[in-house]
Amino acid sequence: MSARRVALALLVLLALEGQGGRGAEGQQVSPGAASAASSVLQRVPEAEAILGPLVESYGVSGMEAPVRETVMRFLPGWAKPETDSAGNLWVRVGEGAPTVVFIAHLDEIGFRITAVGEDGLASLEQEGGFYSSLFEGRPALVHTGSRSVPAVFAPRAPDAEPRHTPPALRLDLGAGSRAAVEALGVRVGNTVTMPKNYQRLAGARATGRSFDDRVGCTALLLALRRLDPKRVHHQVIFVWSVREEIGLEGAEVVAQELGLTVARVHAIDTFVSSDSPLELKTFAFAPLGQGPVARALDNSAITPPTLVDTLRLVTRPRFIPLQIGATNGGNDGSVFAPWGAPDAAVGWPLRYSHSPAEVSDLRDVVSLGDLVQAVAEGW
Amino acid sequence: MKGSSPARLLVGLAAVSITVATAGPLHSQDRRSEALAERMAAMTAVTGYEQAVVDSLLRLLPAARRDRAGNAVITLGTGEPRRLFTCPLDEPGYVVGGIRDDGWLTLRRVGPAPSPLFDQQLEGQRVTVFGIVGPVPGVVAVRSTHLARGRSASDEPFSIDQAYLDLGASSPAEVEKLGVAVLSPVTLAKRPHRYGQELLAAPAAARRGACAALATASLGTPAGIAPGQLVIAFTVESRITRRGILTLGNTLGPFASTVIVDGGDEDLGQLSEAVDTTLPPGRFGRASLWSLPRRYGGSPVETIALQDVANLERRLAQAFVGGR
Numbered sequence: 222m223s224a225r226r227v228a229l230a231l232l233v234l235l236a237l238e239g240q241g242g243r244g245a246e247g248q249q250v251s252p253g254a255a256s257a258a259s260s261v262l263q264r265v266p267e268a269e270a271i272l273g274p275l276v277e278s279y280g281v282s283g284m285e286a287p288v289r290e291t292v293m294r295f296l297p298g299w300a301k302p303e304t305d306s307a308g309n310l311w312v313r314v315g316e317g318a319p320t321v322v323f324i325a326h327l328d329e330i331g332f333r334i335t336a337v338g339e340d341g342l343a344s345l346e347q348e349g350g351f352y353s354s355l356f357e358g359r360p361a362l363v364h365t366g367s368r369s370v371p372a373v374f375a376p377r378a379p380d381a382e383p384r385h386t387p388p389a390l391r392l393d394l395g396a397g398s399r400a401a402v403e404a405l406g407v408r409v410g411n412t413v414t415m416p417k418n419y420q421r422l423a424g425a426r427a428t429g430r431s432f433d434d435r436v437g438c439t440a441l442l443l444a445l446r447r448l449d450p451k452r453v454h455h456q457v458i459f460v461w462s463v464r465e466e467i468g469l470e471g472a473e474v475v476a477q478e479l480g481l482t483v484a485r486v487h488a489i490d491t492f493v494s495s496d497s498p499l500e501l502k503t504f505a506f507a508p509l510g511q512g513p514v515a516r517a518l519d520n521s522a523i524t525p526p527t528l529v530d531t532l533r534l535v536t537r538p539r540f541i542p543l544q545i546g547a548t549n550g551g552n553d554g555s556v557f558a559p560w561g562a563p564d565a566a567v568g569w570p571l572r573y574s575h576s577p578a579e580v581s582d583l584r585d586v587v588s589l590g591d592l593v594q595a596v597a598e599g600w
Numbered sequence: 601m602k603g604s605s606p607a608r609l610l611v612g613l614a615a616v617s618i619t620v621a622t623a624g625p626l627h628s629q630d631r632r633s634e635a636l637a638e639r640m641a642a643m644t645a646v647t648g649y650e651q652a653v654v655d656s657l658l659r660l661l662p663a664a665r666r667d668r669a670g671n672a673v674i675t676l677g678t679g680e681p682r683r684l685f686t687c688p689l690d691e692p693g694y695v696v697g698g699i700r701d702d703g704w705l706t707l708r709r710v711g712p713a714p715s716p717l718f719d720q721q722l723e724g725q726r727v728t729v730f731g732i733v734g735p736v737p738g739v740v741a742v743r744s745t746h747l748a749r750g751r752s753a754s755d756e757p758f759s760i761d762q763a764y765l766d767l768g769a770s771s772p773a774e775v776e777k778l779g780v781a782v783l784s785p786v787t788l789a790k791r792p793h794r795y796g797q798e799l800l801a802a803p804a805a806a807r808r809g810a811c812a813a814l815a816t817a818s819l820g821t822p823a824g825i826a827p828g829q830l831v832i833a834f835t836v837e838s839r840i841t842r843r844g845i846l847t848l849g850n851t852l853g854p855f856a857s858t859v860i861v862d863g864g865d866e867d868l869g870q871l872s873e874a875v876d877t878t879l880p881p882g883r884f885g886r887a888s889l890w891s892l893p894r895r896y897g898g899s900p901v902e903t904i905a906l907q908d909v910a911n912l913e914r915r916l917a918q919a920f921v922g923g924r
Contacts, residue, residue: 351745354758355724358899360793360801371795373901383716384755395796395903416791420726420737422768423778428726428739493746498704498764500747510770520749549746572766574746576724578739580766 257540281331319484325437326465349466443590488554492568512542521551646693688838731779806863826922849883864891
């Protein structure tokens with residue numbers, strides 16, 4: 222969209238403001254918006270059918286294969302997926318300039334085994350940033366590549382200092398010796414997680430570990446499944462990336478591969494929301510259930526204001542709710558900066574990030590898929 | 601995590617301890633106690649709110665009845681001596697303390713915290729609320745890691761006053777629709793976890809394993825118990841009031857001997873016996889505690905060996921017929 226068209230469209234948008242809102246509190250909701258909201262609710266089961274299996278796939282950074290396989294299971298028949306040398310999964314749609322990239326990450330936080338002691342207890346290092354206290358004294362799974370071996374994250378000794386942060390966590394496989402651990406097929410380098418499952422909560426809410434960024438992965442799939450490739454008049458590349466949690470490493474490979482050819486990138490990743498009684502509301506307040514969020518400012522990227530405005534223009538005619546905010550964290554789109562590609566990151570509001578209890582609203586997941594489709598087709 | 605057994609906090613034990621070494625693989629007949637231990641470890645019985653578990657026991661044990669305290673009790677034989685074998689059913693937990701206008705719930709712990717880090721076990725975890733129409737899943741809020749960056753943070757343990765329970769509801773009306781109200785019991789969501797060599801991890805796994813051993817032992821008793829009366833009881837409120845066991849003493853006692861089976865902090869594979877000096881004299885006779893050993897006691901992965909459950913069952917069955 223040219224700058225002139227953007228300016229014109231903004232004028233139209235401003236004129237329309239006040240003639241029916243986005244459904245926010247106290248505002249009148251237009252018939253179109255009400256119908257769109259109803260459609261979103263009806264499509265929640267479709268989103269759950271994809272999100273559930275993705276959440277229940279395990280993929281600590283560097284070991285994303287099970288998640289990648291689940292993504293491939295939900296691709297539309299016409300898609301021709303490719304996996305690059307780093308493990309990123311690509312699907313290209315349309316041809317010609319401008320090239321636009323959507324990128325969501327496959328990996329999740331977890332641990333990696335660094336050593337196994339004579340007593341059979343394994344030492345761990347964290348993959349990604351999170352409170353280790355949330356894993357202390359919990360069931361565990363070691364992912365050997367061929368199977369998952371059950372274990373527990375040993376709690377600290379009863380006489381240890383009662384601080385919030387535990388000492389370095391160790392893993393107990395119930396084996397009793399290093400030899401017995403090895404007999405289970407467990408090796409240094411294996412990744413470790415907590416068992417997890419997808420759980421629906423009241424209303425349209427759901428919980429599960431690794432919603433960050435399986436919701437983003439789901440949104441890309443929802444968009445692709447609804448997308449008519451013939452309606453895409455330029456090249457759009459959908460990427461499910463690896464190793465985001467440990468430094469945006471997979472995205473770096475994609476950015477280097479595409480270099481100066483990328484006109485714009487959209488990281489589709491969590492908007493960590495302060496919508497919780499425990500959080501300061503000084504920023505990042507995006508209530509659950511009120512739609513995707515333009516992640517206009519975080520610790521890694523700034524979306525040019527004109528792109529935020531254009532995002533509003535693209536979503537409005539389709540009655541896709543959009544919140545705009547600033548939060549913390551980094552996103553995959555930021556590594557395209559050296560090639561001059563702006564990053565218009567979009568997320569959805571998430572509570573309790575990087576915990577076993579992440580909570581989202583499924584209406585936001587559906588709307589995020591709609592937003593990705595709208596941007597791919599109309600921008 | 602601090603690992604003192606809840607029972608041990610209440611039941612001061614004399615220092616006399618007899619250790620009984622146990623070993624050997626699980627036999628097919630042991631699978632009954634193993635399966636029941638796993639099943640019972642998935643159950644919830646917050647102190648004072650045990651009746652759902654008592655209902656399950658009454659269905660499992662046709663000879664059992666509910667007494668005036670809410671205990672499940674089996675009485676076999678008549679006359680003297682009267683012997684009591686009992687296990688406590690309850691566990692530390694919470695109830696809904698309040699419902700906020702925005703739909704979040706606050707919590708009230710039932711009784712004192714068993715350890716300084718007990719409340720922290722809730723932070724950022726899945727929980728179950730037992731509402732009037734059934735179990736309702738929820739999570740306890742935790743600060744988002746990302747939003748804590750650059751902000752000073754205390755290293756004090758998480759406390760119950762920071763526990764906001766999220767059911768996905770946005771208003772008190774939505775909470776009410778779920779059948780959840782003030783005083784609905786709340787515990788960590790339970791998914792017993794098998795690992796290693798026949799190990800089972802779950803909150804309060806040892807206590808539940810001990811009760812499973814007592815229940816399965818009781819299923820084989822009618823044929824030949826020792827002379828006198830044998831009372832087998834699964835008791836409520838071992839914490840705070842001890843209403844369950846004290847009522848037994850006053851309704852079916854005085855007993856010549858009492859055996860409490862419960863979890864203990866011995867090494868796995870070591871069933872132990874100790875003298876109990878906390879029960880009131882005169883009603884319970886010679887009182888002892890038989891412990892099912894546990895690892896990581898009081899934590900969400902309290903671990904027991906299923907072989908120990910089977911061995912405890914055998915030992916109880918022998919005692920019922922008068923052997924040791």
